[in-house]
Amino acid sequence: MTSRRTGLREQKKQATTEALREAALRLALERGVENVRVDDIAEAAGVSPRTYNNYFSSREQAIVAAVAAEREAGIAAAVTARSADVGLAHAVVEAIVEQYTDPAQQRRDALLLITTHPALREAFVNTSGAMEHPLADAISRRLSDLDPRTAHVLAASVTAATRIALQRWVSPATGELVVPSGSLPDLLRTALAPLAPALDAAEAPQH
Incomplete structure (x- = not known):
């Protein structure tokens, strides 16, 4: 009961x-x-x-929150669903890129609203933090022998890199006007690239 x-x-x-x-x-x-x-x-x-x-x-x-809803769970689910033949680093990066750039996951009118209001931009960038715990759980499921604390460190690093990429993307060029800077997929991949060795190293003992 x-x-x-x-x-x-x-x-x-x-x-x-x-x-x-x-x-x-x-x-x-x-x-x-x-x-x-x-x-x-x-x-x-x-x-x-x-x-x-x-x-x-x-x-x-x-x-x-209406824009970010379900994205964090979607990232974790995508990482978990990737084939075991796909490396963890690739699985994590592609899951994040897909969830943040797939048109099916976006609401263009809402994103336009967010990019034109400083307080909304800041709140939007901070939503990336919600992925940390679901992502840590997903990493632990893929790497069953990995220390859970290590999974959380990796997830926190990925979260921080994602936040940096989003911050760069929505940073105003002048004043209050925001023109998204560069390709978001490219920004995400560039920010996450330095973490690939750590993700690969965590995965290595599993093989």
Whole structure:
């Protein structure tokens, strides 16, 4: 019975998270970011402002969450699904590039909104941190004999490199105007390339 209650509670939390982030993005697109208040998002999602604050610390965080939703789990799933014949470094890099650049994973109107608002850009870049734990678990599943602490170090390094690439991509050239700088796949691959030896070394004992 306890397990069932816990499961229902988690489902309710997930549903509330989804409702809040979708409401936040919809209102931001309709009204403009500056015209959206936390109270508006909470009302649109059917919860109280106090409940909202239990899930997100700002309107910006809620807005970008709608874009980043499921990406972190998608990266972990893609790494896990790669054939054992594919090296860990290649599996990790391609999973990240696919999830961040596949048009099916993107919402162009939302990305345009994000790149034109400094606070949203910062929040968007910070969403990369959410991949650390799912990615560490995925690495541990691929490399069953690897020390879990090593898996977390590798995942944290990958997360940091991804954040650096995203920061470079959305950094404004002048003032508030942002023109995404360079090819995002290229930026991601370049930032992640120095980590390939560490990922290869972690994988070597498995063979």
